[in-house]
Amino acid sequence: MTGRIAGIARHAFSKGPMETIDHVRVTLEGGIAGDFRGAMKGKPYKRQVSLMEAGDWDAAMAEIGHSIPWEQRRANLLVEGLDLPQIVGARLHIGADVVLEVRDETNPCERMEALAEGLRAALTPDWRGGVLTMVIRPGEIAVGDPIRIEQ
Structure with a gap:
């Protein structure tokens, strides 16, 4: 099954505003170029690139009766048409080159x-809050690129 990248967002510093692009x-060292979270270090670090499903965001919005833009969730990638794997170690292939590995669930914070x-x-x-991943293979990605679970 293949989905698509419906949105890309980043923030340059902690608690900074989200920028949609x-x-x-996407790099091994810094995750999404220009994103504060991707370059953070620490052990174990498992948060270079965060992804969430558009359907999960829509369901949460319906549940609370609001219409907040997806990037306010502070995820890097919005995915349509694919159920993100809820398995640590699962790999996601995006566009021609990028491969991300699921490391954890994104736990929603007080923000x-x-x-x-x-x-x-x-x-x-x-896992409605999304998944946290590390970059396994770098490259360029764009809105509209296909995303699939590697087998």
Whole structure:
């Protein structure tokens, strides 16, 4: 099954505003170019690139009765048409070159509750908050690129 990248976002510093972009370089050292989280170090670090499903965001919005732009979730990539794997070690292939490896679930933080009451809880079940990944193979990605689970 193949989905597509529906959005790309990044933030240059901690708690900084999210910037949506159409295309970006993904590197082994820094994740999404220009994104604060991708270059962070630490052990174990498992948060270079975060992804979330558009359908999960829509479901959370419906549950709380709001319409907040997806990038306010602070995820790097918005995915349509693909159920992201909920298995550590699963690999995602994006566009021609990029490969990401799932390292963990994205646990919604208190910032989600600041956006809208109930949002943190709405993003909690069934990995609805998204997945955290590390870059295995770098390259360029763009909105519209295919994304699939590597077998």
